[in-house]
Amino acid sequence: MIACFDRLETFFYLDPPYYGCENYYGDGMFSREDFTKLNGILKTLKGKFILSINDHPQTREIFKGFKILKVKTKYAAGA
Numbered sequence: 001m002i003a004c005f006d007r008l009e010t011f012f013y014l015d016p017p018y019y020g021c022e023n024y025y026g027d028g029m030f031s032r033e034d035f036t037k038l039n040g041i042l043k044t045l046k047g048k049f050i051l052s053i054n055d056h057p058q059t060r061e062i063f064k065g066f067k068i069l070k071v072k073t074k075y076a077a078g079a
Contacts, residue, residue: 002041010047014038018054035062042066 002012016038017023022030039062042049053059055070 002045006046008046012045012047012049013052014049015052019056019059020054035059039063039065 005012016034017025017030019032019035022032022034035058038051042051042063043065051063051066053063060068
């Protein structure tokens, strides 16, 4: 699907399941191998992107070719 919209002027916001939580959205919807596939897609991207993912040694290894910024996040439910 990314390839259909990939242009120099395109900006993608990508928010896959967190590493270690791949089955939270349903069995077979997203696998650990999909992180590696996503890395391959991002390496050839014409547009720009931001990827929201948990800070895990494996995600740092998979996406090590990209600029990684660590940000503090406060999780809360409700208002």
